[in-house]
Amino acid sequence: MASSQEIVDFICEQIQDAGEIRSRKMFGEYAVYCNNKVIGLICQDSLYIKPTKAGRAYIGVPTEVPPYNGAKPYFLVEDQVEDREWLSELVRQTEQELPPPKKRTS
Incomplete structure (x- = not known):
C-alpha cells in the first residue's frame, strides 16, 4: 500500500518549522527533504527518520525498523507525528548532523 498524499502533506506541514521542507515521490513512496538533505522517508503512511547520534539522543530509545x-x-x-514542536526539533537535529548533498555530475 503506497502512502497517501494527505499523510505526506500533513507530515510536511508538521515539520515546516525545521527548515525548507519538501517531499518527492520515489518508487511509490516518498523521500522527505529538509534544506535539500534527505532526512527521512514516508512509507505505507508512516514516517521514518534517518538515524543519527543527535536523533537517538533526542528520542531516547527509538524504534528502529527498515522502511x-x-x-x-x-x-x-x-x-x-502529532507533536509539531517535538517532530520539528527531531528533523532539525537530524538535518544538522547529515552531510551536505553530493553534487550531481552530468
Missing part, C-alpha cells in the same frame, strides 16, 4: 524490505533501519516515528 521497506532490504533497507537499513530508520527511526520509526509513531504517535509523536
